[in-house]
Amino acid sequence: MVADQRSPRDGRVIETIGRYNAQVEPSEIVLDQERLQHWLAQGAQPTNTVKKLMRAKGLSPAGTAGGSS
Numbered sequence: 902m903v904a905d906q907r908s909p910r911d912g913r914v915i916e917t918i919g920r921y922n923a924q925v926e927p928s929e930i931v932l933d934q935e936r937l938q939h940w941l942a943q944g945a946q947p948t949n950t951v952k953k954l955m956r957a958k959g960l961s962p963a964g965t966a967g968g969s970s
Contacts, residue, residue: 903940916940921954930954 903915918940919932932954941947947955955961 903945906946919954928957930958932958932960934960 902917904912905915916936918936920929921931922929937955937960
């Protein structure tokens with residue numbers, strides 16, 4: 902999800918760009934890479950959890966394809 906950091910934790914969501922389901926084997930990680938790139942280019946900062954999910958999908962925290970940096 903993309904959310905304003907100034908909003909409450911369960912506050913308004915700007916856009917949903919993926920999902921994570923740990924209750925299936927293997928865990929399901931779905932990220933809209935195009936929208937992820939868009940928001941990162943706009944200055945969005947991924948949380949540590951999102952950074953881990955990006956690495957699991959083979960994306961660097963900067964949002965580019967490749968390994969972790």
